[in-house]
Amino acid sequence: MISYLKGILSEVQKLGNHRVILTVEVNQIGYDLQITPRLLISLPPIGDALQLHTHLQVREDQMVLFGFGSRPERDLFRQLVSVSGIGPQMAMTLLDTLGLQDLVQSVVAGNTRVLARTPGVGPKTAERIVLELKTKLAEWRQQTGLVQPPTAGPVTAIQEEVEITLLALGYTTGEIIQALQAVGRSTTLNKSADTEDWIREAIAWLSR
Numbered sequence: 001m002i003s004y005l006k007g008i009l010s011e012v013q014k015l016g017n018h019r020v021i022l023t024v025e026v027n028q029i030g031y032d033l034q035i036t037p038r039l040l041i042s043l044p045p046i047g048d049a050l051q052l053h054t055h056l057q058v059r060e061d062q063m064v065l066f067g068f069g070s071r072p073e074r075d076l077f078r079q080l081v082s083v084s085g086i087g088p089q090m091a092m093t094l095l096d097t098l099g100l101q102d103l104v105q106s107v108v109a110g111n112t113r114v115l116a117r118t119p120g121v122g123p124k125t126a127e128r129i130v131l132e133l134k135t136k137l138a139e140w141r142q143q144t145g146l147v148q149p150p151t152a153g154p155v156t157a158i159q160e161e162v163e164i165t166l167l168a169l170g171y172t173t174g175e176i177i178q179a180l181q182a183v184g185r186s187t188t189l190n191k192s193a194d195t196e197d198w199i200r201e202a203i204a205w206l207s208r
Contacts, residue, residue: 001056002054002056002065003053003054004051004052004053004054005024005026005031005033005051005052005054005067006026006049006050006051007024007025007026007027007031007049007050008024008025008026008047008048008049008050009022009023009024009043009044009045009046009047009048009049009050010023010024010025010030010046010047011023011030011046012040012043012046014037018036018037018089018092018093018096018097018119019034019037019089019092020034020035020036020037020039020040021033021034021035022034022035022043022052022067024050024052024067031065032065033052033054033065033066033067034064034065034066034067034092035052035066035067035068036092036095036096037096038095038096038099038174039067039068039069042069052067052068052069053067053068053069053070053071053073053074054066054067054068054074055068055074055077055078055088057088064088066088066092070100072100072144073095073100075140075144076095076100076103076104076137077091077092077095079133079136079137079140080094080095080129080133082132083128083129083132083133084128084132085125085128086125086128086129090120090121090125093118093119093120093121094115094118094121096174097117097118097119097172097174098114098115098118098174098177099174102114102174102177102178103115104137104141107129107130107133107134107137108134108137108138108141110130110134112126112127112129112130113126114177115129115130117167161195162180162195162198162199162202163176163180165195165199166179166199166202166203166206169203171206175206176202179202179205179206180198180202182205183198183201183202183205
């Protein structure tokens with residue numbers, strides 16, 4: 001019904017629990033949109049113009065407008081809520097925790113372990129997401145021209161140990177994924193099986 005809104009950013013409310021509400025003024029009408037905290041870093045200053053792609057959820061007792069920085073993010077959100085048991089808030093949390101590229105890659109690769117570390121997403125839910133969306137997202141990624149990020153992480157045998165250690169140190173799943181990919185591309189580790197080297201380099205990257 002509402003594909004996108006183009007107007008002036010007039011207010012930002014940070015509610016916590018992966019919820020941020022923006023008020024966008026369009027032709028002297030203020031629209032409230034829920035976005036992911038991840039999107040905050042790319043927003044213009046209050047008072048400046050912006051455009052967000054949207055999805056309108058209509059229920060008997062309320063209507064909620066969700067905002068996204070790009071059409072692919074909005075379309076991925078719609079794919080997620082089509083899965084049995086995945087509501088819009090869980091879909092937003094998945095997008096916020098992993099981001100567009102890593103979320104798609106995790107589903108296509110069948111990496112339920114990464115999906116299950118998203119708050120509120122257990123192993124069974126992660127398996128259901130992979131079962132229902134793996135083929136769809138692989139085809140969708142090709143059709144939309146999304147570039148698959150190069151694989152540049154630790155070998156599977158030690159990846160879980162590295163991730164568990166970094167999680168225990170207080171880093172989020174999204175931060176860990178970014179760090180391991182960055183370290184794998186920019187250092188000589190690449191496919192090294194030395195757990196301590198991966199952890200040390202990842203911490204150094206995260207502490208920049």
